[in-house]
Amino acid sequence: MNWKKSLIFCASFLTIFFGEIVVNIACGGEIDPYDYYISYFHNDVQGKEYNQFSFSEWEYLYHDQESVDEYDLNSAEWANYLKVKKEEVHQIMYESDSATNVLLANLTKKNLKQLPQDLQQNAFLKALAKNKQALAYFAFAKSCEPLAAVSFDLWNPVQRDTAQMTNKAKEALLQLAQVKKDSFLKLRYAYQALRMYHYAANYEACKATYKQYVEPISSTDLAKGWAMAVYAGSVRYGGNPTEAAYLFSKVFNSNPERRVQAYKNFHYASAPIDEVLTFAKNEEEKAYILAIKSFGNPEYDLKALYKVYGSTPNNLMNGTLLVREINKLEKNLNQPSGLAKNYYYDNDQQQKDNIRKANLQQLELTKAFALKLANEKKYPEPELGIISGAYLNWIKNDDQAAAKLLKQLNPAQLKPSYSNQYQIINLLINARKLKKQGAFNVNELVPTLKWLDEKRKDRKPVSGDDYFAENRENRFISTTRNFYQELLVPTYLKMGDTTRAALLMLKGDFIPDSTKSNNFSSRMSWTALEFWQNYLSASTLGQLEKRFIKANESSFDAFINEDLRKLSKSDFYELFGTAYLREHQYQKALQCFEKLAPNHDFKAPENWYTEGTMYANPFITTINDYPKQFTSKAQTYNKKTFAKEMVRLEKLIVSDKKNAAQYYFKMANGVYQTGYFGNSWIFISYGWSSYAVNEKPVYVYDKDYKLAQTAKAWYLKARSLSKDPEFRAKCTFMLAKCEQKQKANGALSSSKWYDIDYTNRINQLYQLNRNNIYFAELKQQYGSTAYFKKASYECSYLSDFLASK
Numbered sequence: 001m002n003w004k005k006s007l008i009f010c011a012s013f014l015t016i017f018f019g020e021i022v023v024n025i026a027c028g029g030e031i032d033p034y035d036y037y038i039s040y041f042h043n044d045v046q047g048k049e050y051n052q053f054s055f056s057e058w059e060y061l062y063h064d065q066e067s068v069d070e071y072d073l074n075s076a077e078w079a080n081y082l083k084v085k086k087e088e089v090h091q092i093m094y095e096s097d098s099a100t101n102v103l104l105a106n107l108t109k110k111n112l113k114q115l116p117q118d119l120q121q122n123a124f125l126k127a128l129a130k131n132k133q134a135l136a137y138f139a140f141a142k143s144c145e146p147l148a149a150v151s152f153d154l155w156n157p158v159q160r161d162t163a164q165m166t167n168k169a170k171e172a173l174l175q176l177a178q179v180k181k182d183s184f185l186k187l188r189y190a191y192q193a194l195r196m197y198h199y200a201a202n203y204e205a206c207k208a209t210y211k212q213y214v215e216p217i218s219s220t221d222l223a224k225g226w227a228m229a230v231y232a233g234s235v236r237y238g239g240n241p242t243e244a245a246y247l248f249s250k251v252f253n254s255n256p257e258r259r260v261q262a263y264k265n266f267h268y269a270s271a272p273i274d275e276v277l278t279f280a281k282n283e284e285e286k287a288y289i290l291a292i293k294s295f296g297n298p299e300y301d302l303k304a305l306y307k308v309y310g311s312t313p314n315n316l317m318n319g320t321l322l323v324r325e326i327n328k329l330e331k332n333l334n335q336p337s338g339l340a341k342n343y344y345y346d347n348d349q350q351q352k353d354n355i356r357k358a359n360l361q362q363l364e365l366t367k368a369f370a371l372k373l374a375n376e377k378k379y380p381e382p383e384l385g386i387i388s389g390a391y392l393n394w395i396k397n398d399d400q401a402a403a404k405l406l407k408q409l410n411p412a413q414l415k416p417s418y419s420n421q422y423q424i425i426n427l428l429i430n431a432r433k434l435k436k437q438g439a440f441n442v443n444e445l446v447p448t449l450k451w452l453d454e455k456r457k458d459r460k461p462v463s464g465d466d467y468f469a470e471n472r473e474n475r476f477i478s479t480t481r482n483f484y485q486e487l488l489v490p491t492y493l494k495m496g497d498t499t500r501a502a503l504l505m506l507k508g509d510f511i512p513d514s515t516k517s518n519n520f521s522s523r524m525s526w527t528a529l530e531f532w533q534n535y536l537s538a539s540t541l542g543q544l545e546k547r548f549i550k551a552n553e554s555s556f557d558a559f560i561n562e563d564l565r566k567l568s569k570s571d572f573y574e575l576f577g578t579a580y581l582r583e584h585q586y587q588k589a590l591q592c593f594e595k596l597a598p599n600h601d602f603k604a605p606e607n608w609y610t611e612g613t614m615y616a617n618p619f620i621t622t623i624n625d626y627p628k629q630f631t632s633k634a635q636t637y638n639k640k641t642f643a644k645e646m647v648r649l650e651k652l653i654v655s656d657k658k659n660a661a662q663y664y665f666k667m668a669n670g671v672y673q674t675g676y677f678g679n680s681w682i683f684i685s686y687g688w689s690s691y692a693v694n695e696k697p698v699y700v701y702d703k704d705y706k707l708a709q710t711a712k713a714w715y716l717k718a719r720s721l722s723k724d725p726e727f728r729a730k731c732t733f734m735l736a737k738c739e740q741k742q743k744a745n746g747a748l749s750s751s752k753w754y755d756i757d758y759t760n761r762i763n764q765l766y767q768l769n770r771n772n773i774y775f776a777e778l779k780q781q782y783g784s785t786a787y788f789k790k791a792s793y794e795c796s797y798l799s800d801f802l803a804s805k
Helices: 012-017 069-082 084-095 099-107 125-130 132-148 164-179 183-199 203-212 221-236 241-254 256-268 273-277 284-294 302-311 317-333 353-376 383-395 397-407 414-436 442-457 469-473 475-494 498-508 526-535 536-550 555-561 569-580 586-594 639-655 657-672 710-718 725-747 758-770 773-782 787-793 796-804
Strands: none
Touching: 012 397, 069 084, 069 125, 069 221, 069 256, 069 317, 099 469, 125 132, 132 164, 132 183, 132 284, 164 183, 164 569, 183 203, 183 221, 203 221, 203 353, 221 241, 221 256, 256 284, 273 284, 284 302, 284 317, 302 353, 302 442, 317 353, 317 383, 353 383, 383 397, 383 414, 397 414, 414 442, 414 475, 442 555, 469 475, 475 498, 475 526, 475 787, 498 536, 498 555, 526 569, 536 569, 569 586, 569 639, 586 639, 639 657, 639 710, 657 710, 710 725, 710 773, 725 758, 725 773, 725 787, 725 796, 758 796, 773 787, 773 796, 787 796
16 A cells, blocks of 8 residues: 555654653544544445445555355355255354364264264254265365464464375365265365365465366356465465466455455455456456455546446446545545644645645546446446535535435435435535525524434444444444534634534534443543633633523524533533633632532643652742652642632732732742643643644643743733842743743744754754843843842753853
8 A cells, every 4th residue: 555644643752852741642542544534425335245445545455354254155055055054054064162073073974973962953964964975075174174274373383284284185186086976065175175285385286176176167156266266376376476366356256255355365466457457358357357456546546447337337346436436535625624633634734726626626537437327327326426426516515516416316215325325415515504694594404413313323333352343333423523523613613603613512422322421531532522621711611501501492502402411510610610710710710610529630740651640839930941840749739729829819919019029920920830831731731742842822721821921921010010139030030931932832833743853943942042032131130130140050041042142
């Protein structure tokens, strides 16, 4: 594959810049190969026959589970051969334990009665007992399994018993001669011989056996395809990868139960596609070769789709290939809103006009094919073409054309997957009407939104050891999330309705019914949680507080309010109080914190390396920001006690004007230390990372968290109210630190923190420090103070400034 993206898995390496404490590394977790771009077009809409080859740029295969159960098919063939039920065949062949398998490997008509009673009553075993040749083959096949099924272990490799396998191959050929009139057993003995020769690395014997015993047989039996697959492997290892790739394409076609295996082997052969095509004997074979190659191509490949369609227009592979092209267009044209940090995307990298233009041109070409497929009606499900065309029109913002195409279909007459996709596209079209305020009644969306919600809840159970199966098998989870969080939320934000945007962000999360906890971290995804924690003002949270108490009359509002009441009120009021802290409304913040549960746990900074708790004291004065200076447990503050102290200081400024300078200075320290450079950052931020210094200010509270604006204003006020040179020197030095934060974050920060030239950034920072007006004031007006001497000795930035002058 052509891997074009490099993922950001963790930013902890940047801590070497500061040797600093990390509490919350803002990483998004491991990439989900089934959910990394915004998609509303389900990749299984055309059916699941070729679903393993759906588009995913991050994986060689969408998944490697065969769409057809080999055990079920083989059991059915044996059942037909012996005139028994396939369930009884399946029980013996694939459900027996190891002890039973030992007995079955030595099964004879005589020792049948030595088996457990339930097995003696099995019709398949009874039929075997009456068929001497079938019984002999069954026992022989069982004896081959331990030789063939040697598990691969890189660290403890098990040597295959090649001599024993060669003997088994010869034995199979001898037995084959005894069953010449039984094509069913003849094929299977030949298959066993091929398999033993191949695993013994005797490729020439394997190929010769296939040519003599398998190739001449005209059969649709499973074993014919299995034998061809083994033969293809020997052809490949025998030095002819091109012919091997062709043979694997034939197995891909003939044996759906081994389609994934054939696909892998086709690509492992690494044969030039043009050379493989020379082996094709007809248009159908060409189509399969082209399709297999295209299934492994993460780039646009409309050319291959046209060729496959031209060769076999009625083949369902065309549907899979078309949907792959649509999903690729989604990846390139459905851009994320950027409301929450998403490290699967480069949120600052806006596609250039010429790149977007090229993608839109590709969209038109793809739409032309989709409509061709619909109009020619050679494909068994032409409605796929209409639905595809409608969705592509929606992507390019032509809702009128999208709706016109949908009118050609009657959703009641569509099969479920097409009907679902029809509903989704119709919902997307109607949702976009919200941007025209007053032209569309949002309540009209509610029935479809409820349908969407029910579809999301109707989940298929997934294996516990398949980490990403949730999104792969339950596509409505990501569809619903994308609809709310990437479509409706930005729409309401543009309307200035952050309250509904917050509720919609919450609505987009899928929370299993088994979730009993009501805390934020349990009931929100990290995307929604970051949105709530970073974008909601005190005013918005005040509106949300009202919704906790009474429901709105509007059916839309009632619908989106449902999840709000499932949240922890303590977590809500902590966030509400935090918003007031950010806005310096300390009395209101304190009132929110008073509503918390008595045992509410305020988080404290933790040392990411030693797992020790760090105790914050926002009122200390520090010369250097790094390493951060913490305090003892007895002197620590939390959000509530911090708000209480700030309220006290505000009152003292009014009641004790004589010492107002000291109170302003202490308050300035309080807000300075709640910046990312302070020890109490956790009072206004829910996450800290070492690369925050390289990020541009984004959130409203970044004026303090990144730029120290309020701290600067209060240090200025404190200095203006005092005549003490030592105190004024200390204020001026702190002003220089605030100035540095504003200049550095304004001129040097970038969301592309991983692309920054560190040396260049440091050089620019030195230049900014040399022009720091407060360093100049400190030297000129307070150069004789003790504080100046202490600071110039301890602060490298100040000493660099002095050296440069």
